[in-house]
Amino acid sequence: MLTRRHFIKATAAGLAGGACLRLAPLQAQQSEIHLTAGTGLVNFSADQKAPTEVMHYNQSVPGPILRIPQGRESLIRFENGLDESSSVHWHGLRIDNAMDGVPGMTQVPVEPGESFEYRLTPPDAGTYWYHTHQRSWAQLALGLAGVLIVEEKNPPVVDQDLVFAIDDWRLDDDMQIDRNSLGAMHDWAHAGRMGNVLTVNGETEATFRVARGERIRLRLVNIANARVMNLLFNEPQISVVAIDGQPVEPFAPTDGRVQLAPGQRTDLIIDMSSEPGQRSLVEVVIGEYAYEVANFSYRQEVRREQALDGTVRLEANPLQNVQLPNDFLEVPLHMGGGAMGRMRSATYNGKEMDVRELVKNRKIWAINGIAGLPEKPLFSVRRGTAVSLNVDNDNSWPHAMHLHGHHFIYDKTPDYWRDTALFARGEQGSMRFIADNPGKWLVHCHMVEHMAGGMVTWFEVT
Ligand code: C2O
Numbered sequence: 001m002l003t004r005r006h007f008i009k010a011t012a013a014g015l016a017g018g019a020c021l022r023l024a025p026l027q028a029q030q031s032e033i034h035l036t037a038g039t040g041l042v043n044f045s046a047d048q049k050a051p052t053e054v055m056h057y058n059q060s061v062p063g064p065i066l067r068i069p070q071g072r073e074s075l076i077r078f079e080n081g082l083d084e085s086s087s088v089h090w091h092g093l094r095i096d097n098a099m100d101g102v103p104g105m106t107q108v109p110v111e112p113g114e115s116f117e118y119r120l121t122p123p124d125a126g127t128y129w130y131h132t133h134q135r136s137w138a139q140l141a142l143g144l145a146g147v148l149i150v151e152e153k154n155p156p157v158v159d160q161d162l163v164f165a166i167d168d169w170r171l172d173d174d175m176q177i178d179r180n181s182l183g184a185m186h187d188w189a190h191a192g193r194m195g196n197v198l199t200v201n202g203e204t205e206a207t208f209r210v211a212r213g214e215r216i217r218l219r220l221v222n223i224a225n226a227r228v229m230n231l232l233f234n235e236p237q238i239s240v241v242a243i244d245g246q247p248v249e250p251f252a253p254t255d256g257r258v259q260l261a262p263g264q265r266t267d268l269i270i271d272m273s274s275e276p277g278q279r280s281l282v283e284v285v286i287g288e289y290a291y292e293v294a295n296f297s298y299r300q301e302v303r304r305e306q307a308l309d310g311t312v313r314l315e316a317n318p319l320q321n322v323q324l325p326n327d328f329l330e331v332p333l334h335m336g337g338g339a340m341g342r343m344r345s346a347t348y349n350g351k352e353m354d355v356r357e358l359v360k361n362r363k364i365w366a367i368n369g370i371a372g373l374p375e376k377p378l379f380s381v382r383r384g385t386a387v388s389l390n391v392d393n394d395n396s397w398p399h400a401m402h403l404h405g406h407h408f409i410y411d412k413t414p415d416y417w418r419d420t421a422l423f424a425r426g427e428q429g430s431m432r433f434i435a436d437n438p439g440k441w442l443v444h445c446h447m448v449e450h451m452a453g454g455m456v457t458w459f460e461v462t
């Protein structure tokens with residue numbers, strides 16, 4: 001488990017030695033973007049003794065921040081420099097099915113040395129991310145993720161537009177990724193593979209330089225395999241302006257706390273109001289402890305004596321015009337399995353198996369009694385059908401359910417659209433949406449060990 005000892009405190013952010021990769025994400029803003037997966041070394045802090053071996057995109061962990069325009073096509077050429085197959089999934093984008101990056105479903109895996117051209121025309125602006133969708137329980141844990149920004153046509157006026165990508169690593173005493181635990185069924189049957197080191201933008205102590213009176217936009221993205229991040233901000237003037245990329249009616253988070261399940265995003269607007277020279281911490285609350293993961297470090301100069309007036313509201317996306325009807329195709333989605341659960345058997349590859357046999361096949365979770373991708377879809381509908389996924393999280397664990405290619409209304413937060421919703425253990429709730437994007441789409445838990453362990457299904461829009 002996470003211990004304080006593992007949290008490396010560094011005073012200055014930077015690289016030790018010259019052999020390492022860049023930590024600060026790069027900005028890519030050309031019409032054709034190249035994204036190359038490879039392996040290499042990074043330091044998560046300035047005083048790290050030996051660099052950590054990772055998988056990366058474009059020599060950077062997390063990968064470069066990609067900025068693409070709303071409503072126009074961007075070409076992203078993915079090259080696989082790994083020695084295993086991979087793919088890139090564009091999490092939260094309502095794009096063409098063929099570009100969704102799911103090997104075996106929307107494309108063939110991209111083999112070592114090969115490449116794939118992704119053409120993305122995102123209808124909605126906002127904060128998204130990209131990640132491997134091949135053996136993601138390993139490749140994501142090793143670093144294959146980055147932040148994708150779809151730029152608004154009329155972005156709000158801010159002094160800084162910052163990204164805050166939080167990740168969770170399981171490192172050994174030599175600061176190497178604990179590869180022996182990749183694939184450990186114990187983690188898969190419990191909450192997923194938790195780490196012992198948290199990073200923001202690839203640093204154990206990320207520093208954001210700010211000035212009193214500045215208005216900043218902070219795009220929070222949880223790129224961890226399995227850890228739900230409970231962030232605590234010590235700034236009084238915060239408002240949430242978007243969730244999972246989609247604008248929301250601005251609201252202040254209660255007690256400065258923002259929860260992000262794996263895959264989720266939240267955009268904040270913060271009016272920086274501490275004194276020059278101060279540091280205000282961003283912490284992750286785990287049990288009884290708060291761990292510093294980043295800080296705002298105030299410059300001596302003051303940007304404005306008085307904070308800017310008024311609330312920032314983001315421009316509505318096309319999705320905001322969608323109205324859900326009163327009638328839905330009701331689809332039950334029962335989630336069973338895991339440690340301390342009641343599942344006795346499930347179907348895997350068309351065969352009924354008891355739990356012992358399932359575990360031999362590395363399966364321990366089931367949706368509607370089926371472990372892993374079923375041959376037949378969970379449902380198949382005509383384009384435009386309103387669907388209500390009626391979730392029964394009937395096991396002992398929370399799960400972050402994610403829909404590909406669509407956003408939905410989660411019944412506990414009916415005021416905004418999401419693409420990933422966290423269901424508490426025992427929770428029942430619904431995910432309602434219009435199935436309006438043709439193709440074959442995954443539904444899965446974004447605790448990626450749970451997905452690998454069987455908590456995944458798919459639906460079809462014709
Ligand atoms: Cu963020 Cu199926 O993925």
Ligand code: CU
Nearest residue numbers: 399445447450
């Ligand atoms: Cu799960």
